[in-house]
Every structure is written in C-alpha cells, then in structure tokens.
Amino acid sequence: MSEHILEFKPAEGFRARSKAVVDNPFLRQSFRGAMDFLMSKRAAQFPDAEELESLRTLGERIRQYNLAKLPTLLEQLEAKLTQNGIQVHWAETPDEANAIILGICHARHAKLMVKGKSMVSEEIELNHAAEAAGIGALESDMGEYIVQLANEKPSHIIMPAIHKTKEEIARLFADKVEGVDYTDNVDALIQIGRNVLRQKFLEADIGLSGVNFAVAETGTLCLVENEGNGRMCTTAPPVHIAVTGIEKIVEKLEHIPPLLSLLTRSATGQNISTYFNMISSPRLAGEKDGPGEVHLVLLDNGRSQAYADEQLRKTLQCIRCGACMNHCPVYTRIGGHAYGTTYPGPIGKIISPHMLGLEATSSMATASSLCGACGEVCPVKIPIPELLMRLREEAFTAPHANPAMVGQGAGYSWLMTSVWKGWAAVYRSPSLYGVATWLGSRFSWLMPSKQGAWTSVRVPLKPAPRRLRDMLRERG
Amino acid sequence: MSSRDRILSKLKAKMPSTVAALPDVTGWFATHRVVESAADKASRFRACIELAHAEVHAVTPANWLTTLREILRTKGLDKILVSEETTHGCAVLDEFPAHGIDCQVYDMAIEAWKTEMFNATPASLTAARAAIAETGTLILWPDAAEPRLMSLVPPVHFVLLDASKIYNTFFEAMQTEGWANGLPTNALLISGPSKTADIQQTLAYGAHGPKELVVLLLTEDAQ
Ligand code: SF4
Numbered sequence: 001m002s003e004h005i006l007e008f009k010p011a012e013g014f015r016a017r018s019k020a021v022v023d024n025p026f027l028r029q030s031f032r033g034a035m036d037f038l039m040s041k042r043a044a045q046f047p048d049a050e051e052l053e054s055l056r057t058l059g060e061r062i063r064q065y066n067l068a069k070l071p072t073l074l075e076q077l078e079a080k081l082t083q084n085g086i087q088v089h090w091a092e093t094p095d096e097a098n099a100i101i102l103g104i105c106h107a108r109h110a111k112l113m114v115k116g117k118s119m120v121s122e123e124i125e126l127n128h129a130a131e132a133a134g135i136g137a138l139e140s141d142m143g144e145y146i147v148q149l150a151n152e153k154p155s156h157i158i159m160p161a162i163h164k165t166k167e168e169i170a171r172l173f174a175d176k177v178e179g180v181d182y183t184d185n186v187d188a189l190i191q192i193g194r195n196v197l198r199q200k201f202l203e204a205d206i207g208l209s210g211v212n213f214a215v216a217e218t219g220t221l222c223l224v225e226n227e228g229n230g231r232m233c234t235t236a237p238p239v240h241i242a243v244t245g246i247e248k249i250v251e252k253l254e255h256i257p258p259l260l261s262l263l264t265r266s267a268t269g270q271n272i273s274t275y276f277n278m279i280s281s282p283r284l285a286g287e288k289d290g291p292g293e294v295h296l297v298l299l300d301n302g303r304s305q306a307y308a309d310e311q312l313r314k315t316l317q318c319i320r321c322g323a324c325m326n327h328c329p330v331y332t333r334i335g336g337h338a339y340g341t342t343y344p345g346p347i348g349k350i351i352s353p354h355m356l357g358l359e360a361t362s363s364m365a366t367a368s369s370l371c372g373a374c375g376e377v378c379p380v381k382i383p384i385p386e387l388l389m390r391l392r393e394e395a396f397t398a399p400h401a402n403p404a405m406v407g408q409g410a411g412y413s414w415l416m417t418s419v420w421k422g423w424a425a426v427y428r429s430p431s432l433y434g435v436a437t438w439l440g441s442r443f444s445w446l447m448p449s450k451q452g453a454w455t456s457v458r459v460p461l462k463p464a465p466r467r468l469r470d471m472l473r474e475r476g
Numbered sequence: 477m478s479s480r481d482r483i484l485s486k487l488k489a490k491m492p493s494t495v496a497a498l499p500d501v502t503g504w505f506a507t508h509r510v511v512e513s514a515a516d517k518a519s520r521f522r523a524c525i526e527l528a529h530a531e532v533h534a535v536t537p538a539n540w541l542t543t544l545r546e547i548l549r550t551k552g553l554d555k556i557l558v559s560e561e562t563t564h565g566c567a568v569l570d571e572f573p574a575h576g577i578d579c580q581v582y583d584m585a586i587e588a589w590k591t592e593m594f595n596a597t598p599a600s601l602t603a604a605r606a607a608i609a610e611t612g613t614l615i616l617w618p619d620a621a622e623p624r625l626m627s628l629v630p631p632v633h634f635v636l637l638d639a640s641k642i643y644n645t646f647f648e649a650m651q652t653e654g655w656a657n658g659l660p661t662n663a664l665l666i667s668g669p670s671k672t673a674d675i676q677q678t679l680a681y682g683a684h685g686p687k688e689l690v691v692l693l694l695t696e697d698a699q
Contacts, residue, residue: 235628
C-alpha cells in the first residue's frame with residue numbers, strides 16, 4: 001500500500017491551526033480550565049436527571065413543532081411585527097444582509113454603530129462591511145470588545161474571549177485604550193471597558209443586536225444577556241437593528257420559558273440570565289426613550305438547505321447554548337479558532353457546511369471521535385453524532401444528481417473508495433481473505449516504514465509472519 | 477421574485493405535510509414546578525436574587541421611605557431619579573428634598589438630557605410589575621412614567637416590589653397576566669445587577685448596567 005493512501009488530509013488550514021493549539025500548553029490550559037468550569041456549572045443546574053430529561057424532551061418538541069411550521073410562522077411574525085411598527089427585511093446571503101443594514105445606516109447618516117452580542121453579525125462579517133462603508137462598528141459585549149481590540153474573532157459562541165488570560169487582556173487594554181495603565185485586576189478591567197463603552201452608547205447612531213427567540217404570536221424579539229449592553233444597544237441609540245437566522249422563531253409566547261431555562265442553564269449554568277429583554281415595538285407616542293425605529297433582518301444563508309432534508313433540519317433546532325462545545329473533547333483541545341468558521345465545535349461542524357458548502361468544510365465532520373457527548377448534553381436533543389455521520393457520507397460519497405447539499409462529494413476520492421471497496425470484498429469472502437492474509441504474511445517486508453499519519457506517533461503496521469488460521473490448525 | 481418570496485417558497489416546498497402535536501408546556505410545569513405559599517415564594521425570591529448579588533430590604537408602607545433614605549445615606553448618594561407620575565415617585569418627591577436629597581424627574585424625552593442621564597444620574601427608583609420566585613427575577617414593564625433607561629443607566633437601581641405579586645414561575649406570570657394577548661414596547665426580566673464573566677471566567681459586577689440592584693420588598697406588616 002503506498003504511503004499517501006493511509007494519509008488522511010483534512011483542509012490544510014484546519015490541521016495546521018489545530019496543531020498550533022495542541023502544541024501550546026497555555027492555550028490548552030485556558031480551554032481545559034474554562035470547559036471544566038462551564039461543565040461543572042451546568043451540572044450543578046441539573047441535579048435532577050428526570051427533570052433534565054423531560055425538559056430536554058419538551059425543548060426538542062417545541063423546536064420541532066415550530067420548525068415544522070416555519071414558513072407560516074415567518075409570515076405570521078412578519079405581519080405581527082409590521083403591525084407593531086417593526087420593519088422586517090429578508091436576506092438570502094450575508095452580502096444582502098450587510099447591504100440592508102448599511103442601507104439603514106446610510107439613510108440616517110450614521111457614523112457609529114454599537115453592537116450587542118450577535119453571532120449572526122459575525123456570520124455575515126458585518127464589522128468588515130461597515131468599516132469598508134465608513135461606519136464604525138463597535139462591539140460592546142465585554143468579551144467581544146476584547147476580541148475586537150485584539151483584532152481577533154470570538155473563539156466561543158457564549159464566551160468570546162475564553163482563549164485569553166487576564167494578563168493578556170491587561171496588556172491589550174494598556175496598549176490599545178487611551179490613558180489606561182496596566183492592571184490585571186478583573187474588576188478594574190471591566191470598569192475600563194464600562195467607561196469607554198458608556199460614552200459610545202451615548203453617542204451611537206445605531207444599535208445592533210442579535211435575537212435569541214422571536215415570538216410570532218406577539219411579534220416580540222427576545223434577547224438573553226448578563227451585562228446590560230444588549231439593553232443599551234436596543235434602547236439608547238435612535239435606531240435598533242436586530243439580525244437573526246430564520247430558524248429562531250417560536251409560535252407561542254408560552255414556548256419561551258422552557259427554552260429560556262434550557263438555554264441559560266446549559267450555557268453558563270445560571271438558572272436565568274441577569275436580563276431577559278423582550279422588544280415588541282419602537283418607541284410609541286408619549287414614551288420618552290427607546291429607538292424610534294426598529295428593524296429586523298431575517299437571514300437564510302444556507303438554513304433553507306438544511307431545512308429541506310428531514311434529518312438535516314434537526315440542525316436548526318439549535319438554541320446556541322454552546323454546551324456541545326463545552327463538552328467536546330476535540331474543542332477542548334483545539335479551541336475555537338482552529339475550526340476557522342464562525343461557529344466552532346460540534347454545532348459549527350453541523351451548521352457550517354450549510355453556510356459555506358461542503359467543499360470548504362468537508363474535513364470538519366471528520367474531526368470528531370464520535371464520543372457522543374455533544375448529543376447527550378444538547379438541550380434540544382439534536383442528534384449531533386448522527387448528523388456528523390450523515391455529513392461524512394455527503395462529503396465522501398461519489399457526487400450524484402440532486403444532492404441534499406452544496407458541495408456533496410467534495411471529499412470523494414476514487415482511489416480511497418476503491419481501496420475500501422477492495423477491503424470490504426476481501427473481508428466478505430473467506431477464500432479471498434485466505435489469499436490476502438497468505439500474501440500479507442509472506443510479503444510483510446514490503447510494507448513501507450512510513451505510513452502517513454499512523455507512523456507519526458506509532459510504530460509501522462506490519463502483518464504477522466504467520467496467520468492465525470495456520471497457528472490454530474497446528475494446535476488442532 | 478424577492479428574497480423574501482424565494483426564501484419562503486424554498487421552505488414551503490419542503491414543509492412537512494404532517495402537523496406536529498402542540499407541545500404540552502402547561503402539563504410540564506404542572507408536574508415539575510411547585511406551587512408555594514406567599515411567604516415561601518417571597519423567601520425563595522429573596523434567596524435567589526441575593527445569590528445573584530442583589531440587596532433585598534423588607535419594608536412596609538409605613539417605613540419604606542425612611543429605609544430608602546437610610547440606604548441612600550449609607551451608600552453616600554444624595555441624588556435619585558424618580559417618576560413624577562407614580563405614587564411612590566411623588567412620595568419621594570414630597571419628602572426627600574427636605575432631607576437634602578436631590579430628586580431628578582424623567583419629565584422629557586431622553587434626547588433632551590441624554591448626557592445628564594449617562595453622566596450625572598447616580599441612582600433611580602422604579603417599581604416592579606411583579607416577580608418570579610423560581611429564579612429570583614423582577615418583572616418590569618417600562619412605560620411613559622418609568623421609561624426603559626431608568627432601570628439601566630443609573631449605577632444604582634432601587635426597585636419597589638409588592639411582595640403579594642410574586643409568581644412561582646415565569647410561565648405562571650405570563651399565563652396569569654395574559655401576556656400572549658399583547659406585550660408592551662419593552663418587557664424586562666431582571667435578576668440581579670449587571671455582570672460579566674468574560675475575563676477568565678471571573679465574575680465582575682457592574683458591566684454596563686447598574687452595579688447595584690436594591691430591592692425594597694414591600695409587605696403590609698413588618699417581618
Ligand atoms: S447544538 Fe445543542 S448543545 Fe450545541 S449550541 Fe446548539 S443547542 Fe446548544
């Protein structure tokens with residue numbers, strides 16, 4: 001067998017980035033420590049296994065019920081929001097979403113946009129688009145603010161700066177924030193961020209936020225947060241733009257309490273977040289504050305592709321709690337940046353292929369030990385390991401007509417498939433197996449000493465000089 | 477075809493034909509959450525919100541103003557933002573200036589005094605509409621009298637809560653009050669002072685909202 005057949009080749013960048021993190025003991029310690037912290041906080045919130053199980057089942061049912069009615073609910077949400085005075089926009093692609101958002105900014109001659117935490121705004125790379133259009137886009141979630149100051153991207157969907165130590169943040173603030181001396185006192189650092197950003201909340205022309213849940217029956221946008229920056233962004237500036245994926249919708253208000261409970265307990269181990277902010281209209285006549293204009297941008301970006309397939313649709317049940325990454329042995333070792341996608345970890349592996357195509361992401365589904373931890377903790381019971389298997393199949397089977405996904409077959413290799421077909425044939429037929437093992441034991445000296453990834457950390461594989469069946473025959 | 481129509485038609489083409497059963501949220505809460513007495517709810521509420529770093533003071537209609545004044549004094553605060561359109565706000569306005577406490581009122585749209593709100597408003601007082609025992613949560617429905625920024629921008633937020641308005645759960649609150657029939661511009665659940673753990677998982681209070689949340693828990697008789 002030649003050397004490169006045994007060589008497993010994920011997308012170049014992914015492999016190199018993973019290796020860099022694995023080789024960095026400080027980063028590994030950061031992630032290990034943070035994940036242990038989040039796992040134990042979550043476990044403490046679910047002392048009763050029956051309660052957890054039944055709540056997860058309820059959460060799953062709620063998400064599936066709402067996804068089953070998705071197009072109808074989107075129409076209902078649009079009608080209700082419009083009636084409430086909130087303007088609804090639709091975008092199929094990130095570019096379109098950016099154009100809509102920047103269009104609103106231009107109409108108001110906006111110079112500064114303050115942003116609450118929004119993974120969808122990361123997904124569409126809004127900050128770059130805004131900058132190119134001459135509009136300042138400032139992150140206001142403490143973690144996001146730190147990451148933006150460092151010119152990086154979030155490495156975790158709930159805790160964006162989880163890869164940074166307080167000393168690194170202290171140096172960053174001393175270098176980048178005017179008039180700040182080095183301090184690694186966390187309270188002092190937070191106060192520095194608070195003071196800088198308060199001024200910005202006061203000045204900003206636009207507040208941008210994500211959405212955790214949108215309620216169709218009342219036309220309400222719900223935001224979960226602890227810091228209060230989400231409330232600032234949605235209350236202080238004269239215009240509020242919310243951006244969300246089309247899947248984050250529920251029909252009924254009563255669907256919110258179970259999902260909220262699952263979200264905060266699974267994400268950070270809190271029984272509830274400090275703030276749960278429900279917005280149903282712009283400022284009404286007589287009210288003294290709040291934005292006069294509220295917009296909602298609904299983004300598809302590959303979600304409708306996932307929706308079209310009954311199994312892949314389950315991907316859209318996600319409430320973005322991050323528990324799957326907190327419990328993932330791969331994420332814990334390689335961190336969020338190695339994936340190179342907006343959403344890292346198990347959820348990233350199953351959602352990114354729909355956003356970016358399988359060609360760019362075919363290796364992601366293979367970077368899993370299929371240990372099943374993600375599926376076990378997912379509060380809405382997404383069968384993540386099953387979906388990973390499905391994505392492997394989509395990526396590595398020969399391209400065929402009417403594929404379920406863009407880039408189907410991107411990882412397909414004729415040679416690899418033939419080798420595995422040959423292997424299967426040999427193992428199905430006793431006589432072929434006999435011939436193959438006879439040849440193997442005779443010509444074992446032909447095996448190369450370098451066997452790709454296998455020999456990078458192990459001794460080379462070599463068939464035994466004598467076959468098991470021969471030895472058994474001798475023993476009688 | 478617009479993006480809207482394209483997205484909707486893609487989804488509609490693949491919408492499942494069978495309708496899933498409506499999830500039984502009511503049934504789940506009936507079997508998994510306790511219904512407690514008023515006293516138990518009050519103490520659960522208090523324990524939970526204190527755990528989240530809020531300060532709780534039991535008060536009565538007779539002594540809440542004195543208690544509030546006392547707390548302001550111990551915190552070194554000599555200025556408070558109140559509403560002139562609520563009875564509790566008016567009570568403060570009537571009494572506090574004589575004691576040397578400056579009372580600001582939210583009597584005009586924020587555009588006229590945004591800088592002052594952000595830079596020179598150290599404390600505020602609002603009422604809570606209700607509360608939730610399970611999670612130690614205050615429910616606020618800001619309105620023209622007590623606008624949204626009042627519970628957000630001042631570093632110390634005082635909240636007057638009538639102890640008889642504590643629900644067992646968020647679900648019970650929204651069902652009992654019929655929220656599905658209509659929500660205000662902004663409905664809020666607040667469960668402590670603003671906080672963050674974004675720097676090395678170390679909890680710090682006073683991220684962007686109030687650094688301190690003080691609840692005046694109002695009951696008819698002193699406890
Ligand atoms: S896939 Fe499940 S566990 Fe992962 S972020 Fe989404 S809801 Fe949470």
